[in-house]
Amino acid sequence: xxxxxxxxxxxxxxxxxxxxxxxxxxxxxxxxxxxxxxxxxxxxxxxxxxxxxxxxxxxxxxxxxxxxxxxxxxxxxxxxxxxxxxxxxxxxxxxxxxxxxxxxxxxxxxxxxxx
Amino acid sequence: xxxxxxxxxxxxxxxxxxxxxxxxxxxxxxxxxxxxxxxxxxxxxxxxxxxxxxxxxxxxxxxxxxxxxxxxxxxxxxxxxxxxxxxxxxxxxxxxxxxxxxxxxxxxx
Numbered sequence: 001x002x003x004x005x006x007x008x009x010x011x012x013x014x015x016x017x018x019x020x021x022x023x024x025x026x027x028x029x030x031x032x033x034x035x036x037x038x039x040x041x042x043x044x045x046x047x048x049x050x051x052x053x054x055x056x057x058x059x060x061x062x063x064x065x066x067x068x069x070x071x072x073x074x075x076x077x078x079x080x081x082x083x084x085x086x087x088x089x090x091x092x093x094x095x096x097x098x099x100x101x102x103x104x105x106x107x108x109x110x111x112x113x114x115x
Numbered sequence: 116x117x118x119x120x121x122x123x124x125x126x127x128x129x130x131x132x133x134x135x136x137x138x139x140x141x142x143x144x145x146x147x148x149x150x151x152x153x154x155x156x157x158x159x160x161x162x163x164x165x166x167x168x169x170x171x172x173x174x175x176x177x178x179x180x181x182x183x184x185x186x187x188x189x190x191x192x193x194x195x196x197x198x199x200x201x202x203x204x205x206x207x208x209x210x211x212x213x214x215x216x217x218x219x220x221x222x223x224x
Contacts, residue, residue, distance in 0.1 A: 035214075043159070099209050101206045
């Protein structure tokens with residue numbers, strides 16, 4: 001069975017450019033999470049969707065960040081405009097638990113570098 | 116104070132050694148607990164859930180102490196392949212899952 005799929009795996013862009021990260025959760029999973037991981041701050045939850053609806057986006061750092069989940073099999077995280085401090089690994093995770101409290105299955109991540 | 120705290124390590128141990136990691140959490144209402152493993156430049160993966168009565172999976176034993184608000188992971192007979200970062204994970208209710216910063220383990224031949 002396919003796990004969580006993320007694209008692109010690597011992204012290098014220049015400051016000010018728009019970046020779009022994509023995620024396909026595991027089929028049948030109701031909960032979807034976007035995380036950011038850096039050496040300094042560890043793994044931080046950015047936003048959580050349940051049944052395609054954003055439930056909590058308090059972790060989104062700034063208005064430059066936005067996320068959508070138009071259907072159960074696709075989500076995007078967009079950064080516009082990007083800044084060097086956005087450089088990190090961005091993970092998408094999904095969970096079969098409708099509360100999102102049980103095991104989370106992570107995608108391979110997108111390594112973003114903003115120059 | 117961080118909601119979930121771990122000793123960052125690194126722990127450097129020889130093959131065959133027993134190593135233990137501890138993790139403390141601040142929210143006494145926390146409901147579920149996990150250990151995840153993350154290999155270098157890879158995604159976190161569930162290692163095991165942690166149950167109140169303690170649980171074992173092969174060489175790995177996890178324990179929970181609610182009174183003292185800490186979780187432990189014991190690895191017996193360490194293998195080279197156990198080298199990774201171990202993340203303590205606490206769910207405080209619903210989707211609110213907090214990941215610790217991780218403890219790095221290096222197992223040497």
